[in-house]
Every structure is written in C-alpha cells, then in structure tokens.
Amino acid sequence: MSEKKNIARAAGVLGSATMLSRIMGMVRDMVVSRLFGAGLATDAFFAAFQIPNMLRRFFAEGALTAAFVPTFSTTLTRHGEDKARELANTCFTLLTIVMASITLAGIVFSPVIVGLMFPGFKAEPGKFELAVLLNRLMFPYIFFISLVALCMGILNTLRHFFTPAISTVFLNISMILAALCLRGFFDAPITALAVGVLIGGCIQLVLQLPVLWSKGFPLALNFNFTSPEIRTIALLMLPSVFGVGVYYLNITVSAILASLLPQGSVSYLYYAQRLFEFPQGIFTASVAQAALPSMSRQAAEGDMDGMKSSLSFGLRLMLFITIPAMAGLIVCSTPIFSLIFMGGAFDYNTVVNSASALLYYSAGLSFVALTRVLAPVFYALKDTKTPVYTALITFVINLCLSLALMGPLKHGGLALATTLSAFCNMLMLLWLLRRKIGSFGGNGVMLTALKSTLASIPMAAAVWYSCSYIDWSQAGHKILKGSVLGVSIFCGCVIYMVTVKLLRSEEALDAISLLRRKLKKV
Numbered sequence: 001m002s003e004k005k006n007i008a009r010a011a012g013v014l015g016s017a018t019m020l021s022r023i024m025g026m027v028r029d030m031v032v033s034r035l036f037g038a039g040l041a042t043d044a045f046f047a048a049f050q051i052p053n054m055l056r057r058f059f060a061e062g063a064l065t066a067a068f069v070p071t072f073s074t075t076l077t078r079h080g081e082d083k084a085r086e087l088a089n090t091c092f093t094l095l096t097i098v099m100a101s102i103t104l105a106g107i108v109f110s111p112v113i114v115g116l117m118f119p120g121f122k123a124e125p126g127k128f129e130l131a132v133l134l135n136r137l138m139f140p141y142i143f144f145i146s147l148v149a150l151c152m153g154i155l156n157t158l159r160h161f162f163t164p165a166i167s168t169v170f171l172n173i174s175m176i177l178a179a180l181c182l183r184g185f186f187d188a189p190i191t192a193l194a195v196g197v198l199i200g201g202c203i204q205l206v207l208q209l210p211v212l213w214s215k216g217f218p219l220a221l222n223f224n225f226t227s228p229e230i231r232t233i234a235l236l237m238l239p240s241v242f243g244v245g246v247y248y249l250n251i252t253v254s255a256i257l258a259s260l261l262p263q264g265s266v267s268y269l270y271y272a273q274r275l276f277e278f279p280q281g282i283f284t285a286s287v288a289q290a291a292l293p294s295m296s297r298q299a300a301e302g303d304m305d306g307m308k309s310s311l312s313f314g315l316r317l318m319l320f321i322t323i324p325a326m327a328g329l330i331v332c333s334t335p336i337f338s339l340i341f342m343g344g345a346f347d348y349n350t351v352v353n354s355a356s357a358l359l360y361y362s363a364g365l366s367f368v369a370l371t372r373v374l375a376p377v378f379y380a381l382k383d384t385k386t387p388v389y390t391a392l393i394t395f396v397i398n399l400c401l402s403l404a405l406m407g408p409l410k411h412g413g414l415a416l417a418t419t420l421s422a423f424c425n426m427l428m429l430l431w432l433l434r435r436k437i438g439s440f441g442g443n444g445v446m447l448t449a450l451k452s453t454l455a456s457i458p459m460a461a462a463v464w465y466s467c468s469y470i471d472w473s474q475a476g477h478k479i480l481k482g483s484v485l486g487v488s489i490f491c492g493c494v495i496y497m498v499t500v501k502l503l504r505s506e507e508a509l510d511a512i513s514l515l516r517r518k519l520k521k522v
Contacts, residue, residue: 021165022278024172029274030340031176032193035183037345039264040127041190046270047118047255048134049197052106052142054252056149067233068153070380074300075229076157081216087229088154089222094230095150099143106139117252118266120259130188137194144201151208154217157296163211170207171200249391250398250421254414257402264353265411272357272415275336279325280368299380304437311377312441316448318369320505323452324496327460328489329362331467338472339481348473357415364419366449367426374429378436386432394425448505455499463492 036042068091076084106113110132114121121128152164178196183189212218251273258265295314298307329336333355342351375387398421405413434442466488470481 021168021172024169024176025274026278026340028172028176028179029271031179033271033341033346034344035179036190037347037350039267039345040124041130041188042270043259043263043266044121044127044131045134045190045193046266047121047259048114048131048194049138050252050255051113051117051135052138052145054249055102055142056145067379068150069157070296070299070376070382071229071233072153073157073296077297077300085217086222086224087227088150088217089220090224090227090230091150091233092147092219093221093223094225095146099146103140103143106142107136110135110139117256118259119256120261124263130190133188134191134194137191138197141197141201144205148201148204148208151205151212151219155208155211155215158215158217160211160215163207167204167207170203171197174200174203249395250418253395253399253402254411254418257406257414258411261406261410264350268350268353268357268411269414271337271341271354272361275333275358276329276361276365279322279329280365295377296380307377307380308437308440311373312444314373315370315445316441316506318373319366319445319449320452320500322366322369323449324456324459324492326362326365327456328463328492329365330359331460331464332485332489333358333362335467335470335472335481335485339478339485343475348475351472353411356412360412360415360419363416364422367419367422370426371422371429374426374433377433378429381436383436386436387429390425390428390432393428394421397421397424444506451500451503451505455496455503455505458499459492459496462495463488466491 032042036045072084072087075087114128114131114135118128118131121131148164148167155161155164175193175196178192178199182192182195186192209219254269255266258269294310295307298304298310334351337351337355337358338348341354342348378387398417401417401420402414405417407413409416434440467484470477470484472481
C-alpha cells in the first residue's frame with residue numbers, strides 16, 4: 001500500500017473515532033452550558049482546566065509526540081522491535097517520574113500559577129479561590145494524559161490509530177456523568193466537573209495498556225536513561241515545546257487577557273474554541289497524526305522524494321477539508337450556538353458573544369491545519385531551531401495584536417489576534433521549509449486551495465440563505481432548528497462536492513473513487 005493510501009486510511013480511521021469523541025464533547029458542553037451557563041463558576045473552571053490542558057497540548061500531544069514518534073520510528077526501522085521496545089519502556093519510566101514531579105509541584109503551587117495566569121480573578125470575591133481548588137483537583141490529569149500520548153505515539157507508529165482517538169470519548173462521558181450525578185455533593189457544584197476530568201484521564205490511560213500488550217509492546221520500567229535515543233528525544237522535545245505548541249500558547253494568552261475583560265469573556269472564548277476544535281480535531285489532527293509516522297519513516301530511510309510527496313498530499317488534503325469547514329463555521333456560528341447551547345443559563349446574549357469569537361477563530365482554521373503538518377516535518381528532519389524561531393515571532397505578533405484588538409473588539413479581538421498570528425506562522429514555515437528541502441508540490445497545493453475556495457463560495461451562500469428563514473434568537477424549537485441546520489449543511493456539502501468535481505479537483509476525484517470502492521464492498 002502506498003504512503004498516500006496509508007495516510008488517507010489512517011486519517012479516515014482517526015477522523016471516524018475523533019468524530020464520535022467530538023460529538024460526545026458537544027454533548028458534554030451542552031450539559032455544562034445548561035447547568036452552569038457563562039459566569040463566575042464557569043470562568044473559574046475553564047481557567048483552571050486551561051492550565052493542565054495547556055500542558056497537555058505543549059508536552060503530551062505537542063512536544064512529546066513531535067520528538068518521540070520520529071525517534072521511535074527510526075529505531076524501529078533501523079534496529080528492530082527489541083530496541084524499539086526498550087526505548088518505549090525507558091521513555092515510559094522517565095516520563096512517569098517527570099510528570100509525577102510536575103503534577104505534585106502544580107498542586108502545591110496552584111495559587112501562584114492561577115494568580116500569575118489569571119490576575120483579573122483576584123478582583124472578584126470567591127472566583128480566585130474556586131479556580132485554585134479546581135486546578136488542584138485537575139492537575140493530575142496532565143500525568144495521565146502524558147502517558148496516554150506516549151502510548152499514542154507507539155501505537156500510531158505501529159499503524160494502530162483507533163484506540164488513542166476513541167479514548168477521549170470516555171473523558172467526555174466521565175465529565176457528563178459527574179456533572180449530572182455529583183454536582184449536589186459539593187458546595188460549588190461545578191467541582192463535580194473537575195472530578196470527572198480526573199476520572200476520565202485515568203480511564204484513557206487504562207484503555208491503551210491492553211492494546212499495547214497485544215501489539216508486543218507491554219510497558220515496563222527501564223531505568224537505562226543513558227541511551228542515545230533518550231538524549232535525541234530530549235534534545236528534540238525541549239525546543240518543540242514552543243515550536244509545536246505556539247498556537248495553544250496563544251490560546252492561553254487569550255484566556256489570560258480575557259480574565260481582564262468583562263465577566264463571561266473567558267467562557268465565550270472557551271465555548272467558541274470548543275466548536276472550532278470540532279473540525280480541527282476530526283480532520284486537522286487526524287491528517288497530521290496520520291502523516292507524521294509516514295514522513296518520519298521516509299526521513300529515516302532517506303527517501304526525501306517520498307517524504308515530499310507525503311507532505312504535499314497532507315497539505316492538499318488539509319486544504320480540501322478545512323476551507324469549506326471554515327466557510328461553514330463562519331456562516332453558521334450563530335445558528336450552531338443557538339441550536340446546541342441556547343437554553344437554561346445560556347441565553348441569546350451569550351450565544352451572540354460566543355458566536356462572534358467563533359467567527360474570528362474560524363477564519364484561521366486552514367492556517368492552523370497547515371501548521372500542524374508543517375512544523376513536525378522539521379523535527380522529522382532533526383531541525384529543532386527553525387520552528388522555535390518562527391514560534392517566538394508568532395508569539396510576539398499574537399501578544400501585540402491581542403493588546404491592540406482587545407480594547408475595541410473585546411474577546412473577539414483576542415480570537416482575531418490568534419487567527420492572524422496563525423497565518424503569519426504558516427507563511428514563515430512554508431517559506432523556510434521550501435528553502436530547506438526544495439519544492440514539495442507548491443503549485444498543486446495552491447491549485448487545491450483555489451479550487452476549494454471557489455467551491456466554498458456557492459456552498460456558503462446556499463447555507464446562509466437557507467438558515468436565514470429561522471429566527472435563531474428564540475429559545476426552544478430544537479427540532480425545527482436542527483432540521484433546518486442539518487438540511488442546510490447537507491445541501492452545502494453536496495454543492496461543495498459537485499462544484500469541486502466540476503473543477504476536477506484531484507482530492508474530490510479520490511474521495512469519490514474511495515466511496516465507490518466502499519459501496520462495492522458493502
């Protein structure tokens with residue numbers, strides 16, 4: 001099977017599993033919004049959750065994955081399973097020690113961390129104290145999820161993608177059950193959500209272990225920390241913390257600055273980010289996660305032409321999916337919030353404020369997607385400096401834009417600053433990577449972007465027109481709203497696919513061919 005087919009197949013498996021997880025995530029957020037709305041308690045929870053979640057994105061899914069997968073893939077390719085198994089066990093042992101220490105420090109120093117990251121909370125009685133309590137309860141989540149990320153790196157390299165992707169479903173289920181069943185046991189009912197996060201993280205880790213055992217990679221303690229592979233991972237990981245995680249660092253900066261804005265701003269950004277992550281998690285992360293093992297293997301074998309082909313295919317696939325998703329989120333921001341969240345403590349004013357943040361975030365979907373594919377290529381090539389330099393510049397740009405835009409546009413300005421800085425990061429990585437490895441199908445990537453954009457215009461117009469028949473400011477009417485929005489999205493997808501087929505988009509023809517093969521099998 002060619003690497004293009006491997007990437008497409010893996011992305012399909014990841015996308016399917018992640019879609020189920022994201023749907024459960026939407027259910028979770030609906031429960032949270034109905035029970036707690038947007039205010040002091042939710043601001044405190046989302047801020048407290050932001051801290052271990054930020055560490056998860058930086059160290060677990062970001063730096064650890066970017067550093068471990070290329071090294072593990074190289075070891076497996078060149079030295080065989082025994083050496084790869086030894087490396088996995090050594091990483092497991094070292095990661096357990098490091099993350100246990102970080103978790104303990106995080107619990108002890110929670111007041112300092114929350115005070116530094118969310119200084120605006122101290123002005124409101126009870127908000128700072130609640131955020132500290134919730135952060136202490138949830139900090140062990142980073143311990144569990146870091147080990148999950150290690151398991152994910154091993155399994156993805158072995159071409160098993162389903163279990164790591166589906167495991168987040170159980171985090172969402174745990175949080176939903178905790179919110180519904182345990183909130184009456186606490187003085188601050190939202191504490192139940194923090195308990196759900198902790199239980200869900202533990203379940204996620206437990207799910208990986210039997211699959212690893214069945215693949216011949218049972219985790220065990222190994223204290224051989226002097227191996228050259230460990231040093232390679234450490235040297236790659238330290239700079240990639242910043243290089244891969246800059247987008248999420250910018251999101252964290254937005255949350256910090258939002259704590260200085262009117263109450264509810266942190267929650268508006270959180271709800272918008274959750275919806276923004278729906279297509280990003282299903283498509284962007286799936287394609288990036290599927291492409292990284294293939295490109296790492298090709299880099300280890302010295303197959304630069306093959307790596308360039310995989311990279312070009314990954315970029316084109318990203319654009320083919322994310323450009324229409326971006327257009328859809330922009331025109332459907334208010335209808336989506338009205339349908340999914342409006343009701344209970346989540347009123348129409350909250351819908352409008354959250355939708356404005358989603359609109360600004362959505363404009364950067366493709367930029368974030370391309371960055372998720374481009375940055376790991378440098379680490380696969382053992383280049384740790386370039387992504388750090390671009391990330392540093394991006395961080396400065398985001399901070400300056402955030403400070404400039406948060407005054408006139410409030411929380412919407414923070415979301416727009418994140419999008420503009422992601423665009424700058426993408427451009428720098430594209431330019432620098434081309435200088436490093438030469439052409440990797442740039443004309444084909446630009447052609448895909450052009451065709452997908454042209455096809456998205458009639459799609460977006462049709463969706464916007466059909467949604468305009470409903471008054472989304474009215475509460476209730478869920479069946480009517482859901483029917484109109486569902487039919488609009490379905491028709492939009494049909495219009496997009498027909499248009500890109502007429503434009504003879506290579507990705508559209510591949511998708512139709514794949515669908516036909518699946519139908520023949522059925």
